[in-house]
Amino acid sequence: MAAKDKIVLLVEDNPDDEELTLRALRKNHITNEIIVVRDGAETLDYLFAEGKYSGRDARLMPVLVLLDLKIPKIDGIEVLKRLRADPRTKVLPIVILTTSNEEKDILQSYNLNANSFVRKPVDFDEFTEAVKNLGLYWLLINQPPPPRMG
Secondary structure (H helix, E strand, C coil): CHHCCCCEEEEEECCHHHHHHHHHHHHCCCCCCCCEEEEEEHHHHHCCCCHHHCCCCCCCCCCCEEEEECCCCCCCCHHHHHHHHHHCCCCEEEEEECCCCCCCHHHHHHHHCCEEECCCCCHHHHHHHHHHHHHHHHHCCCCCCCCHHH
């Protein structure tokens, strides 16, 4: 599977953080297609091919979801809860990428089977390094679950 076929879903409502994340990915030569959604409802619509994404092939899942917790409509914890409750997304790799460092958010995320919890560093160079490491691990080293059939 070529990098361009390995979609990354970025769930981010803050345009500045979105641009920083996209810049950091590009700077680290991560060439995967990045789909950006800006709230919890849009995240669920995309992944379950509903609403404006109803024409999308729901079997084609991203290889990675970068999920912010503080997003509008449906917060990140509730999105995670719904994704883990559905057989179609139960094993989808989900990395929490957030500014929160509240212990309850970390604990809740892991209790809901998030694959990783990464606090967004404030410094761009640190953030770029964190994104590089995320990309290397999740997009090159990690073996994703097989695509869902049917």
